[in-house]
Amino acid sequence: MLRISNFDDWIDYFYGWQKDIGLDAPEFKEYRFEAKYGQVSPEIEFGDYHGQLRWKTVMHIPDQRIRDAAQNLVVYQGDTEFASVEQQRRLFETAPSRYDYLSLVRVMTEEMRHGWQMSHVLITQFGRSGRIEAQKLLERRAFTDDRLLGAFNQPVKNWLDFFTYTQFVDRDGKFQLTMLSHSGFLPLGRSMPPMLKEESFHLGTGNNGLQRIVKAGRIPIPIIQRYFNKWLPTSYDLFGTDHSSSAHWAYVWGLKGRYDERQSGADADKDNLNDTARRLYYEEVQKLTDTLNKLIPAEGAKIRVPDLRFNRQIGRNAGKFFDIDGQAMSKEEFEKYLPTVMPSEEDEKALESVFKEGGWIVPKGEGEFEPSEGARPRQ
Known part of the structure; x- marks a missing residue:
């Protein structure tokens, strides 16, 4: 049943969602949620409508x-934002420091704002169907396994899990937001610059957190590896299927x-758009991991x-069945192999013990934390 008739109604529903998932603490209530629209080039940059003005409203779309x-692109993006908050909501009581606690608050409030942004686009642009979808964004739950993408129904159980998630899943988010920033639908394209600016902190939180863990040297590398094995294949999947007709038409339609739309001098391979983006992501992740490995003693794994x-x-x-190095396996071999990687x-119990002992992450002081724009006092 449709319960909202305008964005103010949705805002009330949003605060009800916060309370329902247990995130109505002062840090979240004090954040200034708002829709932000940045600046983008005026013309469509690719596809059949290349060179025409971006569509200012949905009714301008031909x-x-x-x-x-x-609308589907907006719905899926919004769903991931609210889902990620639900996945991470249990981490506050185990934060290793005040700095990390505040970082988690910032990541989660900004993800909420991104969902708020997508809901604003849905409600202001898509009429009744947009209101229905914006309401549904607040009714699905990651912890009841009904978010739209499987990656966003998996729990984030501990801080190694969180740092790996923000390093890889949020990095996929950076790729998706960048691709949407080129959108010929102006409200969607203009939504992306502020979201990308905020997303950069989330990526930095993951990358910096993993570096601090490796430098501390208390969590065994094989355990860290297994969390990489958890989130990276999931992140690969988030780019979509190979030879996707949806990606093809989204490109053709602008x-x-x-x-790398502006950097690539080549024509788009419209039948392999998802795989091309996935390979660029893989290359970026490999470089980050190479840097991380430089922090491990030479004799270490x-x-x-x-x-x-x-x-x-x-x-x-x-x-199909492959090990983490890409070697083919039989189904029987893989079923025995997968639980080992x-x-x-046992890993969770080992981590719990390390977390209790302390010293598992290089500390950062509260003074090093940079608050979100939305959390700053009004001037």
């Missing part, structure tokens, strides 16, 4: 199929560009980036 696809074929749930490698109950 084809109902394109309108429907635009709704979603390439990650190194962290590996799982092969793009490992444990995939969608695309041409779904249902994924986080286990």
